[in-house]
Amino acid sequence: MELWNLPTLILARTLLGKELIHESKDGTTSGYIVETEAYLGPEDRAAHSFGNRRTARTEVMFQEAGTIYTYFIYGMHTCFNIVSGPINKPEAILIRAIEPVQGIERMKERRGALKKEIMLTNGPGKLSKSMGFSLKHSGQKMNSSSILLQDGIVISDDEISVGPRININYAEEAVHYPYRFWIKNNPYVSR
């Protein structure tokens, strides 16, 4: 997919509206991507890979674009990212929110007794749980594993908002970088 050759910031915007699909053995779930954040590796203080920091966890960020990077945070949540940029340039895009399409009942089962559909996937930890993403997916490739990306709905530029990222207060000068992209007025965007 030539999509992966795009620069990370462009890709983060382009991913909006694409359908993210997980075909797991207990059922298929999918949703349109409605919110993303770009993390630009070495020069981005908010990124795990700032200054080319290379550890067991960040190792997958150095791989080719389209590699899946999942990590565990706050002792209870998994976040789902797609690696971007050239090999050895550790950039990634965090998927912050999706709009459920397939397997909504399955999502509700995974989340427990939740009634509101809107609460299923409007945050990085929530969407990971609803979609069944876990640490074992880290290092797999998009479209050659159980996780796929397809064309969803087309989003024009005037339907997109851009702004600073969420919850990276430690990132000093990078706090205000406008690396967050979301679809205007979409109820499934976080907060």
Added chain:
DNA sequence: AAGAAGATTAAA
């Protein structure tokens, strides 16, 4: 080997 902090969430 041990401790601190974290790209969050839900409940009060």
Added chain:
DNA sequence: TTAATCTTCTTG
């Protein structure tokens, strides 16, 4: 506003 909760990284 805070507790929940555990992986990863840093330090000793």
